[in-house]
Amino acid sequence: MSATQTATREQWVAAREELLTREKELTRMEDELARRRRELPRVRMEKGYTLQTADGPMTLAELFDGRSQLAIYHFMFGPSYSAGCPTNSSIADSIDGLIPHLMARDVTMICVSRAPIEKLLAYQQRMGWSFNWASSYESDFNLDFGMSFSEESIRESLASRLNELPRIAHQNAASSGTDIFGYLSEMFGFNTFALEDGAVYHCYSTTGRGVEFVMGYYPILDRMPKGRDEGRDFQTWLRRHDEYESEIR
Amino acid sequence: MTGHEAGTREEWLKARIELLAAEKEHTRRADELARQRQELPWVRIEKQYRFQTDEGQSSLANLFRGRSQLMIYHFMFSPDYTAGCPSCSAIADGFNGSIAHLANHDVMLWAVSRAPLEKLQAYKQRMGWTFPWASAFGSDFNYDFGSSHTEEQLQSGATQDNFTIDMRPMLAAPEDSPWVQRIARASGVDWPTYMQEAPGLSAFALRDGIVYHTYSAYRRGIDAIWGMYPWLDRSPHGRNETHPWWRRHDEYDAG
Numbered sequence: 484m485s486a487t488q489t490a491t492r493e494q495w496v497a498a499r500e501e502l503l504t505r506e507k508e509l510t511r512m513e514d515e516l517a518r519r520r521r522e523l524p525r526v527r528m529e530k531g532y533t534l535q536t537a538d539g540p541m542t543l544a545e546l547f548d549g550r551s552q553l554a555i556y557h558f559m560f561g562p563s564y565s566a567g568c569p570t571n572s573s574i575a576d577s578i579d580g581l582i583p584h585l586m587a588r589d590v591t592m593i594c595v596s597r598a599p600i601e602k603l604l605a606y607q608q609r610m611g612w613s614f615n616w617a618s619s620y621e622s623d624f625n626l627d628f629g630m631s632f633s634e635e636s637i638r639e640s641l642a643s644r645l646n647e648l649p650r651i652a653h654q655n656a657a658s659s660g661t662d663i664f665g666y667l668s669e670m671f672g673f674n675t676f677a678l679e680d681g682a683v684y685h686c687y688s689t690t691g692r693g694v695e696f697v698m699g700y701y702p703i704l705d706r707m708p709k710g711r712d713e714g715r716d717f718q719t720w721l722r723r724h725d726e727y728e729s730e731i732r
Numbered sequence: 733m734t735g736h737e738a739g740t741r742e743e744w745l746k747a748r749i750e751l752l753a754a755e756k757e758h759t760r761r762a763d764e765l766a767r768q769r770q771e772l773p774w775v776r777i778e779k780q781y782r783f784q785t786d787e788g789q790s791s792l793a794n795l796f797r798g799r800s801q802l803m804i805y806h807f808m809f810s811p812d813y814t815a816g817c818p819s820c821s822a823i824a825d826g827f828n829g830s831i832a833h834l835a836n837h838d839v840m841l842w843a844v845s846r847a848p849l850e851k852l853q854a855y856k857q858r859m860g861w862t863f864p865w866a867s868a869f870g871s872d873f874n875y876d877f878g879s880s881h882t883e884e885q886l887q888s889g890a891t892q893d894n895f896t897i898d899m900r901p902m903l904a905a906p907e908d909s910p911w912v913q914r915i916a917r918a919s920g921v922d923w924p925t926y927m928q929e930a931p932g933l934s935a936f937a938l939r940d941g942i943v944y945h946t947y948s949a950y951r952r953g954i955d956a957i958w959g960m961y962p963w964l965d966r967s968p969h970g971r972n973e974t975h976p977w978w979r980r981h982d983e984y985d986a987g
Contacts, residue, residue, distance in 0.1 A: 487937075489944065490773030498772050499948070502765070509765055510952050512758050517965035519754065523747050524739025525968075552968050573833050577959065580825035583981040584960040590967050677736075677968040684738060686968045688748065692759050696962035699830035700837070703957060705766035707801045707839055708774075708937040708946045724832045 487708070525677060525684035532624040534617035535600040543624075543676065543683050546617060552590045553676040556697060557630040559669040560596035560603060562620065565660030567596070567606050570651065571671055572723045577699030579612045595619055597631045597669060610723070628688070630670045637668050651718045658723075673697065736968075774937060774944035781873045783866035784849040792873075792936070792943050795866065801839045802936040802943075805957075806879030808929035809845035809852065811869065814920025815980075816845070816855050820931055822978045824861055826959025831863045844868050846880055846929070859980070877948060879932035886927060903927055910975035918979070933957065 490498070532543045547553045558575065559568035567575075578592065585592050593615040596603055600618040607616055625631035641648075645663065656666035672690035676683055695701050704711045713720065739747075783790045796802050807824065808817035816824075824843065831841050842864045845852055849867040856865055874880035889900050905912050905923055916926035933954055935947040955961050960978075964971045 487771075487946075488773045489776055492775050495773050495775045495945070502768055502772065503953070505765060505768065506949075506953060509758070509761055510955065512761065513955075513965065516751070516754060516758055517970055519751050520966055521968065521970050523751065524737050524743050526741050526744045527738050554963060554967055573830075576829035576833070577826065578829075578963075580829055580981070581959045581963065583984050584822050584825065584978055585963055585967075587977060587979070587984050588960070588964055588967075588972060589969065590963065592963065673966065675967055684968075685744070687966055689755075689966070693752075693755060695759075696966070699826055699957070699959055700833045703803055703827065703830065703834060703841065704837070704839065705762070705956075706769060706933060706947050706949065707803060707935055708770060709801060709838065710766050710770050712837070720837050721833060722836065724829075727832060727836045 520687055523687060525686050528676070528683040528685055530623075530627070532619075532622050532627075534595065534619050534622055534624060536615060536617045537600070537604055541617065544678060544681070546591070546593060546615075547676075547678045547683075548591045548615070550586065550589045550591045551678050553678070554585070554590055554592045555674045555676070556592070556594045556694075557625065557628070557670060557672045557674070558594040558596045558616070559655075559666070559671050560598045560606070560659075561631065561661070561665060561669040562598050563634075563661040563665035563668070564598060564602075566723075567603075567610075567659065568655050568666070568669075568671075569658050569723050569726075570655055570718050570721055572610060573700070573721050574671075574694070574697050575610065575612055575614070576724055578697055579614055582614055591615075593617055595625065595630075597625050610725070625669075628672070628674060630672050632668050632670070634664050634668050637664050641667060650716050654719055769947055772947060774946050777936070777943040777945055779872070779876070781868070781871050783844065783868055783871065783873070785864065785866045786849075786853070790866065793938060793941065795840060795842055795864075796936075796938045796943075797835075797840050799835070799838045799840045800938050802938070803834070803839055803841045804877075804934045804936070805841065805843045806874055806877065806930070806932040806934065807843040807845045807865070808879075808919070808926075808931055809847045809855070810880070810921075810925070810929050811847050811851075812921050812925050813847060813851075813929075815918065816852075816859075817926075817929070817931075818915055818918050818978060818980050818983075819976070821859060821980045822960060823931070823954070823958050824859070824863065825981055827957055828861045828863050840864070842866055844874065846871075846874055859982070874929075877932065877934045877945075878950060879930045879934075881928055881930070883924070883928065886924070914976050914979075918983075 533540050558571045595617045599620045603616045619625040656663045675687040781792045807820045844866050848869045852865045868874050912923045916923045932950045937944045
């Protein structure tokens with residue numbers, strides 16, 4: 484930040500207009516990606532799933548709650564966790580306010596985790612969120628969609644690579660009251676489904692940096708003088724919103 | 733959606749992996765743009781701006797609250813409006829959840845509007861938000877940063893929103909257009925009065941006690957923080973819109 488040149492307003496506008504051209508290209512690229520996502524073939528779901536919710540057991544079709552589109556954020560909160568993952572909690576902070584607008588566009592947004600429903604509901608109350616949170620504790624749903632793994636398989640695949648993991652994985656594991664294997668038995672990701680004539684279709688799936696769109700602070704940081712300012716230790720600055728030491732003002 | 737091809741898991745996976753390559757290219761381009769934004773020159777702010785806040789009168793430097801970076805969302809709410817703009821309200825529903833995280837990563841995010849502070853406070857309470865909101869009532873701030881325009885500016889086409897854009901074609905929206913009906917009337921004003929405000933983002937840096945303007949964005953440049961759109965861009969129907977459908981979160985019909 485310190486090396487930045489200062490300029491007159493006119494010089495800034497000239498540089499900004501040049502950048503605007505590239506920003507517009509990216510916006511058009513995003514529109515094109517959105518179109519291509521809608522053109523993906525859909526896969527009819529033959530297997531039935533029943534998840535636990537605050538209102539009792541619900542099938543995948545029932546989770547649409549009367550709408551034709553279902554968006555699921557897979558929130559990392561496994562049976563061995565004592566609290567939800569802090570990074571996933573910051574994501575939930577970003578999405579909770581959007582629910583009424585998504586509903587108005589025929590989209591029901593929910594979160595799904597593998598911890599038992601009682602744990603999810605207690606943590607949800609602590610954090611003050613209102614989205615519907617379903618548990619796949621007794622369902623294969625998360626396993627089938629590659630969003631949960633058995634602890635044995637994680638132990639086997641990670642044991643020799645533990646020091647290659649980013650620091651945030653260890654930090655979040657400790658903060659979630661579990662060990663690294665328990666923590667990484669859960670995955671974060673996003674899946675969408677469509678309901679048509681009573682049949683459920685799987686439409687879209689993403690994980691990794693593909694879920695940055697649900698991390699509301701990143702698009703803002705990407706427009707700030709210091710950018711994300713996190714480097715290799717990405718996300719290690721994130722805490723649960725009730726765990727920051729500093730007040731907002 | 734009707735008539736959409738159903739495929740096998742293998743067909744889906746093949747198409748998804750192809751799309752992933754395009755998505756990754758987009759992510760890298762977005763990273764590159766973020767880097768280029770940081771290379772923009774900074775403009776020293778010479779003018780003294782005064783804002784009204786919950787804690788009293790504040791300078792621009794004071795809005796940083798001990799951080800070195802400040803993001804302003806120019807929220808459309810002029811002294812004539814009886815309620816905040818519904819579009820800006822939907823945007824605020826998104827960033828309201830991120831302010832605690834940003835404030836702990838050296839970024840203060842404020843909304844700034846021209847309406848008097850009491851109006852902003854009452855509306856903020858109605859909507860249940862917690863982000864800090866400053867009034868620029870009587871200040872040139874929103875005019876200088878391209879998010880408020882005088883009637884003369886609008887009529888002459890000399891508006892600065894998106895740097896140089898003539899908004900006269902938009903001003904001519906017919907009285908029965910859904911924009912006028914749903915967005916301007918919902919804010920308690922007619923279309924020309926509504927259009928005196930524009931949504932925008934402006935970023936500032938504080939260094940050695942001096943405030944610098946670093947970045948501004950308008951129009952689709954703020955899509956990225958309009959939280960519902962990235963979701964719709966990944967939903968089966970997409971944005972699926974031909975006219976403004978959104979309302980304030982407490983104004984949707986039940987169900």
